[in-house]
Amino acid sequence: MAFDGIVISNLVHELNNTILNSRISKISQPEKDEILLTFKGTKGSNRLLISVNASLPFMCLTKxxxxxxxxxxxxxxxLRKHIANGRITKIYQPSFDRIIHLEIEHLNEMGDLSQKTLIIELMGKHSNIIFCDSDNTIINSIKHVSCLVSSxxxxxxxxxxxxxxTQGDKIDPFKIKNSSEIFDVIHAKPLSVIKAIYTSFNGISPLIASEVCYRSGIDGDSSVSAFSDDTMQHVANTFFWFIExxxxxxxxxCIVREKKAPIEFSSVxxxxxxxxxxxxYDSISEVLELFYKERNNHSRIRQKSHELRHIVTTALERNQKKLDLQTKQLKDTNKRDKFRIYGELINSYGYNLDPDARFLEAPNYYDNNKIIKIPLDPTMTPQENSKKYFDKYQKFKRTYEALTELIDETDHNIKHLQSILSSIDIATSAEDLVQIKEELIDFGYIKKHKNNKKNKIKSKPFHYVSSDGYDIYVGKNxxxxxxLTFKFATGNDWWFHAKGMPGSHVIVKSNNTELPDRVFEEAGSLAAYYSSGRENEKVEIDYLQKKNVKKPNSGAPGFVVYYTNYSLIAIPDISNLKKID
Incomplete structure (x- = not known):
């Protein structure tokens, strides 16, 4: 992650535009390593959250x-004793480091004007909040560090x-006057270009060094010595313009996301x-708050859904193996009609067989009277041989009928489990998982405990508004x-679903009006995005009016049938759709 000098610089710029000259109206400490300051000033009320958690240090304005x-x-x-109602007079970042100074003016016990400094160090496990007097004497800190911890x-x-x-002899990039200084510094280092940049300049993370190399059009993992002086001068120029x-x-x-998960953020x-x-985004605070919230939420949901996912995938693998075995057994029953024909031909042509005959050669009237050779048991009469083949036929016929039903049942279970897995993939909160767990309990995949009470369902379908103002709803499970389909939607509403794959039901409320073409495209994109085909470039979507969608008898939740429908090709991109919380 890139909570580097550039992000700090962006944050300082934002704080100077929001809380500078504001007064501290409230101070609280929600966690042992976190403080929340509330400011009031001419630009309104603002809250500043500062966390120095060793694994997740950050600072941002928050609502x-x-x-x-x-x-x-x-x-x-x-803090309350010294700076309650104090005024923020200066906010700055020393030496482009991961440190922010808040200088505060307040009245002391004698009523005289005093100066204090709140220093926020955002340096990974060494992060701290330090409160100092005007002469840099430490009054207190949120974490005490003795000589036993740090020498x-x-x-x-x-x-x-x-x-x-922490920066050693690194250079403050804001003090660089021209690109030649940058060239001289990085050109002399026997390192990769990326490492030469971030080890030479304060506040520059490997992410930013990699970005500079990318913008310069070079492979930053290669050594500095692998490039010509002209190429390295181009890198130096790019870095200089970047700093300017x-x-x-x-x-x-910005925030960079892979699928739904946030993977990186920066101020550039x-x-x-x-x-x-x-x-x-317009605000670095919004980025920081969203990134850490989304990352924590995504991590928490993945942890909470891990057990459910394991149960579903285990059951899915078991059913897929069962289906393979049943399919092989069904294939073996394909010879059942052969035994029936053997029995019939023995009855028709076996009357003049020798008592010790081992074969019967007879014309097969089911195959243009081609001669067929039928094995016989010489210890049995023709009637007994015929009965033996008819018994085999009946056995394979019963097996075929039973396996056909079992295969249908197993295939239905596989599709049901795949739909549950798709529901887990699109879950965005712990509440979304509650209904999924109840479905697994109802269908016997999770053992139901006697003392288990029905959870109050808080999860609701996704709600979007189309570009033309139509409400679109998407089921999460x-x-x-x-x-959505059978209780919420009315007959003239439109129903969308990805063709031939697990996915959500999408309902467009038509309000008894004719929908514009763009609404069909946007609803199709939602159906594509909330399906197992969301990683595909395009997905085929079935759509029809809800009155033509039927629920099969004893069908699992979410399973429907329809016989007439329209189709469209949709791109699983919903970035332009407005989501209603």
Missing amino acids: ENKPAPLQAPTFCMV LREVLPGRKYFMPN DLKNDKFQP NLLQYQDYNTTI NYQNDQ
């Missing part, structure tokens, strides 16, 4: 108000604060991820699909 503990922690009480720097009340020397844009506050906060447009979905 969310987190509940505070009944007993405020010591650090929170110290380089103690962070304790009464000690002098100094910046951690940052100096002029030309930020483009990451052209190197052109094959992924990149969304540009089989129960919702049934509810």
Whole structure:
């Protein structure tokens, strides 16, 4: 992840435009390593969330108000004592590092004007929030660091604060005057170009170094020595122009997603991820809040759905193996008619057989009277041989009929499980998984406990609005699909589904009007996106009016039949559709 000097610079720029000269109206500490500051000023009220969690440090403006503990922690009480109602006078980033200073002006106990500094260090496991007096004496910190933890720097009340020397002899990129300075620095390093850049300049992450190389049109993993001086000068020029844009506050906060999962964020447009979905935002705080929320939510949903996914995939594999075995057994019954013909021909032509005959050669009146050779048991009479073949025929016939039913049942189970797996794939919250689990319980895939109570269902179908203002609903699971199609939709509403694959039911509320062509295309895109074919370039979609969709007797949830329908080819892209929360 790229919580680097560039993101910090973007955040400082945003804070200067929002909370500078505002007063601190509320201070809380929702978690042991997190504080929430509320500001009021001429630009309205703002909340600043600062987290120094070792695995997930971040800082952003937020609209969310987190509940505070009944007993405020010591650090929170110290902040309230000193800077409650204080005014933010300066916000800056020293040396383009991953550090933000908030200088605060307030009245002390004597009523005199005093200065304090709140220092936020966002440095991975070393992240901290340090509160200092005007002479850089540490008053307190959210994490105390003694000499037993670090021999380089103690962070304790009464000690002098100094910046951690994490960057060594790195150069502040904002102090570079021309591209020749960049060329001289990176050209002398016997490293890959990417590493030469991020090890030479403060606040530049490997991600940004890789982006510079991509924009320069070179392979950044190759050594500096592999390129000519002209090529390296071009890299230096690209980096210099890149930094100049940052100096002029030309930020483009963005999130890069692979499918639904956020994989990267930055304050600049990451052209190197052109094959992924990149969304540009107006605010870096919005990016940070969304990224961490989505990442946490995606991770949490994957963890919670892991058990359900395992149950479904195990049952699916078992049914697929069962289907393979049943299909092979069914193939063996194809010779049943041969035994019936043997029995009939023995009855017709076996009257003059020798008692010890081992074969009967007779014309097969089922095959243009071609001569057929029928094996016989010489210890049996012709009538007994005929009965033996008729018994075999009846046995294979019964097996065929039973296997045909079993194969239909197994195939139905496979399709049902595939539809449940598709529902798990599109789940976006823990509530979405509740209904899926209930379906697995109802169909015996999960054992039902006597003390289990029915959960109150909070999950609702997805709701979109088309470009022409029509409401479109998408079922998240089989129960919702049934509810949408047979209880929510009216006869003249339109029903969409991906052809021949698991997917959601999509309902367009027609309001008894004729739909524009664009609505059909957008509903088709939703049906394609919320199906197992969402990774395909195009998906065939069946659509028809809801009154022509029927529920088969004893059909599993989400299964329907229809006999007349229209078809269209849809692209599984819903980026232009408005989603209603």
